[in-house]
Amino acid sequence: MLLLRPVARGRWFLQRTLRLAAVACGSHPQACTAWTPSRAHGTWSAGDSSRRRKVMAAGALLGLAAGLAYGDHRRRAEEADPNAAAAPQALYPVFTRQEVGRHRSLADRVWVTYGSEVFDITDFVELHPGGPSKILLAAGGALEPFWAMYAVHSQEHVLEILRGYKVGELSPEEQSQPAQGDPYSGDPPRHPALKVNSLKPFNAEPPAELLTENYLTPSQLFFKRNHLPVPAVDPASYRLEVEGPGGRTLSLSLPELKSRFPKHEVTATLQCAGNRRSEMNHVRPVKGLEWGIAAISTARWGGARLRDILAYAGYGGEETGEWHVCFEGLDKDLSGSAYGASIPYGKAMACEGDVLLAYEMNGEELPRDHGYPVRVVVPGVVGARNVKWLSRVLVSREESPSHWQQNDYKGFSPSVDWDTVDFTTAPAIQELPIQSAITDPPPSATVPPGELTIKGYAWSGGGRGVIRVDVSLDGGRTWHVAEMAGEEQPPGRAWAWRLWQLTAPVPTGSTELDIVCKAVDTSYNVQPDTVEPIWNLRGVLSNAWHRVHITVAQD
Incomplete structure (x- = not known):
């Protein structure tokens, strides 16, 4: 090991530390930051103390890993430019958000913003403890809504890592002048991770896998439903x-x-x-x-x-x-x-x-x-x-x-x-029916044999709480009861969703799984099993069992 070059040695320590963090979590490192116990928003009922110790241990290991990653990056930067360490106050170029938004892939470089600063994190993508897929969701946009989901980011060493990748500043005048004649030209900027269903008016939803990462949805990732241009309102004259x-x-x-x-x-x-x-x-x-x-x-x-x-x-x-x-x-x-x-x-x-x-x-x-x-x-x-x-x-x-x-x-x-x-x-829709969906794994995913963790949300209208979420791995022939987390709200005033998850063994010999979920509310309303009987010409009130088909990797 002592014969390894410093950069290679740093990477080896990083990879080993991430593996140790995964062991501490009992799964992938990103699991350490998901479902962190919170007294305000509900906790898992079983194994909290053990899980808390694992999360703390994993957090310490991830902190060490992050420090090593930063040290590796810093060494490479100094090797490329020996004067870099001696010039911390160097002036940076100025970019607009539109320019940042052009850097959303490894081929085009991956840029993000945090506050008023711009960072090129391309070299860190593969080193990200939560995996490349999660960090790439922020590509071309702001880190804040993603960091809000993971408390591990609110540490000084994480900011130190980020500072090592700084490439510029955001322009104070980066918002372009409204185009003449376009009623939507004054609409606010939106996060590039949103899945856009229409631009004018703007309607978009967040990536499904982010929905169950946090009980409260960050406002930048909260789904956007607009029918008309967004008005510019002067609060002084409102x-x-x-x-x-x-x-x-x-x-x-x-x-x-x-x-x-x-x-x-x-x-x-x-x-x-x-x-x-x-x-x-x-x-x-x-x-x-x-x-x-x-x-x-x-x-x-x-x-x-x-x-x-x-x-x-x-x-x-x-x-x-x-x-x-x-x-x-x-x-x-x-x-x-x-x-x-x-x-x-x-x-x-x-x-x-x-x-x-x-x-x-x-x-x-x-x-x-x-x-x-x-x-x-x-x-x-x-x-x-x-x-x-x-x-x-x-x-x-x-x-x-x-x-x-x-x-x-x-x-x-x-x-x-x-x-x-x-x-x-027909009466206008007011209260909505019982609803649930699977957010992880995504459709067509390939998962390893062994244990599988499934996540999702459940909610019912009219203040009716969710009392149970049933999950099937075989298309509805057999069922498991998921664990639920979320804020405990009074009967009749259960206005918020419950987040749920299930960890179950993958049936031996399975090559494919048809995962299904259905929720039950306090009035014992349950979701219909298929879409056909509830189809309607406007496509509203769609709440049939949610189904996700995935593949099981073979040894």
Whole structure:
């Protein structure tokens, strides 16, 4: 070993340390940072202390590995340029995010940003303790949403590694001037890891394998569902109009909304009505965006209760449940028509309804794509009713007249087609049905024989909690019960998903596996086994058993 060159010796120590870390974790090193025990968000019930010791040991080993990787890189840099160590204050070139975004592969070099700095991490990709695939998800974009998922990154030695790969700074004026005549030219930048389903308006979902890496979804990776251009709102001039009884109008500025009403927080999952629509397209073509399994995300929302604001405007409990609360957004089409939706009055006024006019997301102000400065968050209800960029609230005997309330987001029989559909015959979707999906392993993956770990999410609308997730490795002939993690929420107010995982032996002699999952909620609702009976022309409410076919590697 002493005869090895310094660089080779450093790499040998790195590889050996990563193998030791894997042993400490009991699996691949990336498992050390997944499902880290958290009292705030739930823990695994069995083996916590043992697992915590393994994670701590693995963390120490990964820290050593990271230090060795940095030392290896530093030595190579100094060999190439002996003056590099003596010039820490050297000036760096300036790049735009667009220029950074061109470096997304090993062939084009892999660049990332952290804060205002730009880094070329191509040489570190293969050394990444979590594996090349995870770090490449950040290629061409920001590291922050990925690092937020793994506490191991919040250490000084990790920043030291990153500093060794710095190649430039972001330009303060890196945002280009809006193109004339394009209503979408003012849209905010988005993370390049998102799977884009449409650019104008922008609709995208995160990589499925990231969904179950963290209980709260980082806002940059939270799925994006826009119907119209993102409005640019000046917080100083923003006013929320609330129409009170008798036509009186309450006008609230953003500071007034924050100071006059107590702040309330709720952890809630939002899901697009079209989540998993692509599976319905495999039966018969449907009209709508080709969503996969990731048009669903979870955040901690903060804001004022809608019921407090309606009470302040003069509404009480005397109105019947037949009334509706209507919302209008600041996002408008070229004709000036705004996006709108409504929810039942009873939901809005219920103490246990937890409906918010939210101005915070995961402890920070709302990002533009998610409704800045104020949006509606209606826990347990389809995402389409959670109106963003909120401008107006009114109570009405009628539902919102908006196209998206009257002529979209409704479910129909498989026998109904576009020649026979009558949107007035179906109620608008509010609460969503029980849902679950497999996020890891991905479809068509090849896994080694032995034990297999399967991960996914489960959620049900209306505040119904998930009591069980069943997983099958043989297409539904036999079943295992998965372990669940996540925030414990009160009965009837279980607004957030449960993350689940199952580790099971691969059946001896298997060459292929048909993995299936299905969830059961507190009302004992269960997912249908196939898509065909729930197919509908808009491809909404897709919640059949989720199926993933994989291959087992042969010795």
